[in-house]
Amino acid sequence: EELELTPTGPGLERMITFLSMSFGGGTDAGGPLKLALERAAEERWRDADVLLVSDGEFSLKAGLTRRINEQKGNNALKVHGVLIGNNQGSMARVCDPLHRFSQWLDLQVNRRPTE
Secondary structure (H helix, E strand, C coil), rough: CCCCCCCHHHHHHHHHHHHHCCCCCCCCCCHHHHHHHHHHCCHHHCCEEEEEEEEECCCHHHHHHHHHHHHHHHHHHEEEEEEEECCCCHHHHHCCCEEEEECCHHHHCCCCCCC
């Protein structure tokens, strides 16, 4: 699902509502990341960042990983990652910064993320 967010109260509320949903596994990060690259090429989205939230249990083709990292180098694209769990493989290759949490409970107030 594509979700356009703004750094306002309602925009952040929409993000939190979206993140609280369950999608039943089977992460397809490739499709959304390809779409994000296409959007980043448009003038309107040139300064936008990408937020990838996952348990990290997905793979990315080498060509897509290379394209993402090229965009990060050439166009200052930022791919922020929020990893819930320990499977950082693909996320570590495309996300910078990558924020790691062992479980959703670590995101609660007064809890510290694991490193």
